[in-house]
Structures are given as C-alpha cells and as structure tokens.
Amino acid sequence: MYLFIINPRSGGGSGQRTWQAVETLLKRRNIAYETLFTKSAAGAEEAVCGALSRHEAWEAAVVVGGDGTIHSVLGALQRMNVPLAVIPAGSGNDTARGFGIPLATGAALDAALTGRCTAADLLSGADGLTLTAVASGFDAQVAANVNASRYKRLCNAIGAGQLAYLFGIVHTLMTFKPCRVSVACDGREDVYETAWLVSVCNLPSYGGGLLICPQAKADDGLLDVCVVHGCSRWQLLRLFPTVFKGRHVTLPFVTMLRGRCVSVRFAEARHAIGDGESLGTGPLAVRCEPGALKVRFPQAALLALPAGSPCHASG
Numbered sequence: 001m002y003l004f005i006i007n008p009r010s011g012g013g014s015g016q017r018t019w020q021a022v023e024t025l026l027k028r029r030n031i032a033y034e035t036l037f038t039k040s041a042a043g044a045e046e047a048v049c050g051a052l053s054r055h056e057a058w059e060a061a062v063v064v065g066g067d068g069t070i071h072s073v074l075g076a077l078q079r080m081n082v083p084l085a086v087i088p089a090g091s092g093n094d095t096a097r098g099f100g101i102p103l104a105t106g107a108a109l110d111a112a113l114t115g116r117c118t119a120a121d122l123l124s125g126a127d128g129l130t131l132t133a134v135a136s137g138f139d140a141q142v143a144a145n146v147n148a149s150r151y152k153r154l155c156n157a158i159g160a161g162q163l164a165y166l167f168g169i170v171h172t173l174m175t176f177k178p179c180r181v182s183v184a185c186d187g188r189e190d191v192y193e194t195a196w197l198v199s200v201c202n203l204p205s206y207g208g209g210l211l212i213c214p215q216a217k218a219d220d221g222l223l224d225v226c227v228v229h230g231c232s233r234w235q236l237l238r239l240f241p242t243v244f245k246g247r248h249v250t251l252p253f254v255t256m257l258r259g260r261c262v263s264v265r266f267a268e269a270r271h272a273i274g275d276g277e278s279l280g281t282g283p284l285a286v287r288c289e290p291g292a293l294k295v296r297f298p299q300a301a302l303l304a305l306p307a308g309s310p311c312h313a314s315g
C-alpha cells in the first residue's frame with residue numbers, strides 16, 4: 001500500500017496537475033493507494049502519522065509536492081519508519097535532484113513504485129528536521145524578500161516563478177550587508193569578519209539546482225558547509241553562475257568545511273531557511289542524524305548512491 005501526500009499548491013498549482021496525472025497512471029496499473037491532501041505545513045505531521053497508523057505495511061509515503069512539503073512530513077516518516085518517495089511538483093525540487101529522482105512524473109512514479117531504498121542522513125536542530133540544507137545569510141534573505149514581494153505574485157501569474165528569484169537576488173544584493181559570523185564545526189570554531197552566507201548541506205543543491213556543496217552525500221553521516229566571506233558585492237554577483245556547476249568551491253572567498261555538528265552565530269540577526277522554509281533569525285545549531293530516513297530512489301541512480309538496498313514494507 002502507498003500513501004500519496006499531495007500539496008496541490010506546490011509549484012504554483014503544479015501539485016494539483018501532477019496528482020491528476022499520477023492518479024490516471026495508478027488506476028491504469030491497478031495500484032493500491034490512499035491519498036492525503038494537506039492544506040498547510042502546520043498539522044501535516046499529525047495528519048501523516050494518523051493516516052500511516054491505519055495500516056501496518058506501507059511500501060512508501062509518496063510526496064507529490066516540493067521541498068517544503070517534504071520538509072513538513074520528515075518527522076512523521078522518521079517516527080513511523082516509512083520510506084519517503086517523491087513525485088516532484090515544486091519549483092526547486094532539490095530533494096528529487098539529490099536522489100537522482102527524475103523530474104518527469106511518469107519516471108518519478110516508476111521510481112516510487114519500483115525503486116530501491118537508501119538510509120539517508122537528516123539535519124536535526126531546534127526547529128526540527130531538514131533533508132536538503134539549512135542556509136543562513138544572503139540566500140535566506142533572498143527567499144524572505146521574494147516571499148514578501150509583489151513581483152513573486154506577478155511572476156507566478158505569468159508562469160515565470162524562477163524570474164522572481166532573479167529579481168530577488170538583485171534586490172537583496174543592493175540592500176544586504178555582510179557581517180561577522182562564527183562557525184563551529186565539530187568543536188573547531190572559525191570567525192569570518194564579513195560573511196555573506198553560511199550553508200549547511202546534506203544534499204548538493206538548493207534553490208532549484210544551485211550546487212552549493214557539490215560534494216555533499218546524503219548517506220555519508222556528514223554535513224558539508226559552504227561559507228562565503230570577505231568578497232565585494234560585485235564578486236558575489238559573479239559567483240552565482242559558477243554555483244550552477246559547483247565551481248565556486250575553489251574561489252579564495254569560499255571556505256568549505258565538513259563535520260557532524262555545526263553551529264552558526266551571526267553578529268547581527270540573519271534569516272535562515274531549512275528545505276526552503278523559514279527557520280527565523282536566531283543562531284543555528286544542527287547535527288547530522290546518520291541514516292535517519294529511508295528514501296526511495298531509481299534503480300538507475302544506484303551508482304551515485306551505492307548504499308541502496310531493496311525497500312521493505314514498514315509498519
């Protein structure tokens with residue numbers, strides 16, 4: 001039995017359209033499933049636990065949505081020990097990218113139904129669990145500015161949601177000020193006087209494919225950290241195109257770290273996001289929870305994730 005968790009609003013309405021396509025395929029293939037439509041992140045965990053308690057043997061809980069929707073159900077899936085599968089329907093879909101899950105609906109459904117499982121790490125902190133990355137500073141401010149903007153609604157209305165983030169980057173670049181940050185990684189503390197951003201990653205990308213920590217692996221028991229500091233606005237702007245290929249990591253104003261426990265303390269209040277969702281403006285302390293979540297991924301992605309094993313029903 002599969003539980004489909006659907007956020008119709010994700011991807012500006014793509015969740016609803018994607019579910020309609022999935023439903024047709026499931027009926028055609030005679031697959032047994034239940035559905036849970038969630039209206040907001042608040043209460044999603046409880047609703048998922050309630051739905052999962054009704055049966056013993058779940059093959060997987062399949063999220064039809066984006067990274068934010070996945071974020072809202074991580075605690076429930078970990079608690080109920082049910083594998084996560086994903087049909088990407090968000091705007092970023094970095095969880096899917098990180099596990100080699102295709103963005104095309106039919107192929108993603110195949111992976112959900114016939115894929116293998118890996119025991120993926122999670123980031124755990126005071127604000128709960130995160131699967132992709134916790135980002136603080138400039139990137140999180142871009143997200144906050146875009147979400148509060150009029151241009152986001154305008155761009156979504158004309159079907160150009162990604163354009164809003166380009167506006168957001170330019171808007172934030174003009175107003176954001178770097179400041180001192182202290183980053184402690186497994187007990188070793190470093191201070192950066194003019195830091196733009198600190199990203200703590202479990203998967204390589206966020207923001208719709210920005211390879212901020214290209215070496216991050218979901219199942220290595222470690223968190224990868226990227227600190228951008230000591231550069232001008234102009235240098236930061238020029239850094240962006242290089243992040244699509246992960247080539248920024250060798251730049252002199254980029255420091256990469258790796259560890260199990262990471263804390264980040266900016267000298268001034270700075271926004272933070274986990275899986276793209278707001279975590280407020282306080283200091284961060286996150287640790288890696290190795291192998292905390294089973295995730296289904298396609299057979300074809302086995303080379304990238306060698307720890308794959310057959311998925312077993314859970315209860």
Ligand SMILES: Nc1ncnc2c1ncn2[C@@H]1O[C@H](COP(=O)(O)OP(=O)(O)OP(=O)(O)O)[C@@H](O)[C@H]1O
Pocket residue numbers: 006007008009010011012038039040041044065066067068069070072073089090091092093094275276
């Ligand atoms: N379980 C949920 N059900 C309904 N709405 C949710 C749920 N979890 C989060 N949300 C809200 O829906 C918004 C959009 O969902 P989601 O983040 O999945 O899609 P997206 O933002 O389009 O894609 P992505 O996160 O991949 O960039 C979230 O920002 C959040 O406000």
